[in-house]
Amino acid sequence: MSLRFAVLTLLDIEPGSGYDLKRRFERSVSYFWSASHQQMYRELHKLHAEGLLDCMEEAQEGRPDKKVYSLTDSGRRALAEWAAKPAAAQKIREPFLIQLFAGHHLSDAQLRAEVERHLQEHRDMLATYEAQNQRFYNRPVEQQERLWLAHQPLLLGIETEKTWIRWAEQLLERLDDTSH
Known part of the structure; x- marks a missing residue:
């Protein structure tokens, strides 16, 4: 469930493509949450299908169009509701x-x-x-x-x-x- 909100949070900071999201994830969230690239892309598609993300296609020179995701108003509400809930502390599993x-x-x-x-x-x-x-x-x-x-x-x-x-x-x- 937290990957969902990690994706929403990263796109709340700045819209981006799946590739942009993957790079941001690796430079920020990955030091306390792990997810494969496939999991992130699946989550992007789910969030879009649920109406929490918009997706605009940007033409690129010599490459396929790039899909740029951003939060919808519903996505911002879902993120705000989730952020307001208490989070349980995790025990060490090493x-x-x-x-x-x-x-x-x-x-x-x-x-x-x-x-x-x-x-x-x-x-x-x-x-x-x-x-x-x-x-x-x-x-x-x-x-x-x-x-x-x-x-x-x-x-x-x-x-x-x-x-x-x-x-x-x-x-x-x-x-x-x-x-x-």
Whole structure:
């Protein structure tokens, strides 16, 4: 259900084609919600069929016409109604933490390798988020002010990755202490 409203929100910020939406999704919503391109295109078609989106075709030089989607008044109402409802907090569902819970079945080398692998993934994600954050601050000030609230999930993502990295580094130190 949230993909539906992620699509509506992204098109509320600015109309666009399916390709535009996919790129915006990858640069914003993807750091806290995942969806395949096929899921997004299916959702676009459903929202259009339900009358929540308009679709205009724009001619392109040497390529097929581009479909540009925008919210209808019904789409804006549906988005506003959904945004006003309370959202339940999600519990962490991290397969690695279950693996770690059973980590006494692993050798020290296996455990260390897995922690180091996850640590690198989180360092890479932090670098991605920080690059996205820099792009936000490279925008004109009026865009930053208009989108400041939409920027907040990215800031939370940055802090989450920093916390994860700190935790994994401490875990590696503790593994070093116990293996000697």
